[in-house]
Amino acid sequence: MKSKFIIAFILLLFPALSLTAREQLKIKTFKYYKNISGLPANIFSTDDPPYYGSIEIDNEMIQHGSPESYRISYETKEVPYFIRNISESYPEKKYPVELVYNVRHKYTYVTVLKMPELDSDECITGLEIQSRVEHETGLNIQYSNDPENWNMYGYRSVYQYRDSETNRIDLDCLKTKYLRISTSENRGFDFSNILTRKAVKELSITREITLDSLKITENPDTGSTVIYFDNAQKYRIEKLVLAFNEKKYSRYYSIEYKNPVTKRYGILKNGQIESQEKENTDQFINLYEITNHPLKIIIENYDDEPLTLTIFKAVSPREEIIFQMNDIINSESKTADSLKIYYGNEYIRKPDYDISNTYDSKLSHLSAAAGAHGENPEYAYSIIEPPLSVWITRILFLTGLVILLIPGYKIFKKYASEIGKSEI
Numbered sequence: 070m071k072s073k074f075i076i077a078f079i080l081l082l083f084p085a086l087s088l089t090a091r092e093q094l095k096i097k098t099f100k101y102y103k104n105i106s107g108l109p110a111n112i113f114s115t116d117d118p119p120y121y122g123s124i125e126i127d128n129e130m131i132q133h134g135s136p137e138s139y140r141i142s143y144e145t146k147e148v149p150y151f152i153r154n155i156s157e158s159y160p161e162k163k164y165p166v167e168l169v170y171n172v173r174h175k176y177t178y179v180t181v182l183k184m185p186e187l188d189s190d191e192c193i194t195g196l197e198i199q200s201r202v203e204h205e206t207g208l209n210i211q212y213s214n215d216p217e218n219w220n221m222y223g224y225r226s227v228y229q230y231r232d233s234e235t236n237r238i239d240l241d242c243l244k245t246k247y248l249r250i251s252t253s254e255n256r257g258f259d260f261s262n263i264l265t266r267k268a269v270k271e272l273s274i275t276r277e278i279t280l281d282s283l284k285i286t287e288n289p290d291t292g293s294t295v296i297y298f299d300n301a302q303k304y305r306i307e308k309l310v311l312a313f314n315e316k317k318y319s320r321y322y323s324i325e326y327k328n329p330v331t332k333r334y335g336i337l338k339n340g341q342i343e344s345q346e347k348e349n350t351d352q353f354i355n356l357y358e359i360t361n362h363p364l365k366i367i368i369e370n371y372d373d374e375p376l377t378l379t380i381f382k383a384v385s386p387r388e389e390i391i392f393q394m395n396d397i398i399n400s401e402s403k404t405a406d407s408l409k410i411y412y413g414n415e416y417i418r419k420p421d422y423d424i425s426n427t428y429d430s431k432l433s434h435l436s437a438a439a440g441a442h443g444e445n446p447e448y449a450y451s452i453i454e455p456p457l458s459v460w461i462t463r464i465l466f467l468t469g470l471v472i473l474l475i476p477g478y479k480i481f482k483k484y485a486s487e488i489g490k491s492e493i
Contacts, residue, residue: 096142096145096447097449098416098448099138099412100413100414101445103129103409103410103442105122105405105437106438107435107437108397108405112435118398119435121391122391122394122434122437123390123391124436125390126152126387126389126390127439130410131302133412133413134413134414136152137417137419138413138414138417139411140414140417140420141410142410143407143409146396149392149420149424150392150422152390153391154386154388155272156266156387158389163262163264165262166183166185166260167185168180168183168260169216173255178254180258181249182196182250183247187244190267190268191267192266194240194264195239195263195264196238196260196262197236197263198237198259199236199258199259200229200257202229203231204228205226205341206227207224207225207253207341207343208227208251209223209224209252209344210222210223210224210238212247215247219249221350221351222351224342224351224353225238248260274384275310275385276383276385277380282298283298284299285297287375291369292369292371293368294367295365295367300361300363303361304361305360306360306361307356307386308353308355309383310353310382311342311382312350312352313344314376314377314379315344315377317345323336323338323340324337324367325365326364337364338356340354342354391424393424410439411445
């Protein structure tokens with residue numbers, strides 16, 4: 070009897086042992102890898118070696134992995150890193166804008182702003198906005214180098230509540246002399262400054278999704294249009310751009326994401342889309358957080374006819390991995406041939422390195438490059454790694470539970486028998 074309890078205890082303890090083993094980085098648990106190249110030959114002999122290295126996350130790493138599964142290895146040793154938007158390496162500047170006029174045209178309030186003179190390599194990335202009252206408002210934005218001829222830029226939804234607010238309007242590296250902002254509500258908006266950044270490279274990737282790849286349905290019970298985007302390529306999306314055939318409309322919407330574990334949809338954002346113009350207005354919807362999950366967009370039509378979707382774009386930030394170089398510089402081998410990035414382990418947890426808090430942008434950086442996508446020749450299943458360890462853990466746990474239940478059942482049966490005899 071005692072031996073059975075010992076066996077059961079060991080079997081029930083196995084999940085804890087397997088969790089401990091999973092804390093160690095094992096190269097063979099990753100399906101794919103890339104060699105990291107581009108390190109100069111004199112990196113080991115220079116008196117001022119780079120403190121950080123960087124590589125851009127490419128489509129193959131996005132499609133076959135996730136930010137949680139990325140691991141950088143040098144001579145089998147794990148290299149600390151963190152991920153950031155490439156835009157963070159190009160700091161923004163702030164300039165005041167000139168108010169040309171602020172007038173009311175019937176039911177529309179119009180503000181025209183003149184931009185300051187910018188350098189040829191600068192572009193506008195944002196417009197600061199403030200209001201004296203709480204609100205949830207839509208703004209139509211136009212731009213022009215000639216205030217007599219305006220080009221439609223798009224619609225933005227802004228808000229200000231007690232604990233949170235929209236304090237800037239994002240603009241995608243726009244170059245213009247004038248901005249025209251119109252709204253149907255007078256909220257006392259103050260547009261005081263623009264934000265600019267050097268236009269050295271595209272800081273986001275815009276992908277136009279074909280309408281045939283979307284599933285669009287009408288829900289007569291709720292009077293809404295539902296757009297399903299399966300995001301099979303696992304794009305990390307920060308913004309959606311929608312356009313419709315109709316010229317004038319005002320609809321509320323909600324965006325939901327599909328949880329990969331529960332397979333249920335959870336709310337990601339609520340808002341409003343609106344167009345009051347004679348031409349089509351692109352609807353820019355900034356998500357509250359970046360997601361790589363399937364999306365469901367619900368547009369409330371109520372008693373109106375459904376809108377006709379003509380354009381669906383997904384905007385992803387360009388991201389890079391910043392990793393420490395000190396282990397490489399101080400290595401005995403003095404070679405960078407074994408520097409690799411591994412990915413494609415869907416069970417591994419997100420790493421937590423000190424570098425995310427200790428990073429110093431003033432220290433020297435080196436831009437490297439990720440090589441060709443390849444299958445990891447060392448990849449293999451392990452009994453102490455998911456998914457095998459999950460099933461083994463379940464089987465052993467149930468086995469241990471059965472071993473514990475058998476003596477309990479015998480005791481219960483004996484006790485019930487004695488109760489029965491005493492009643493007779």
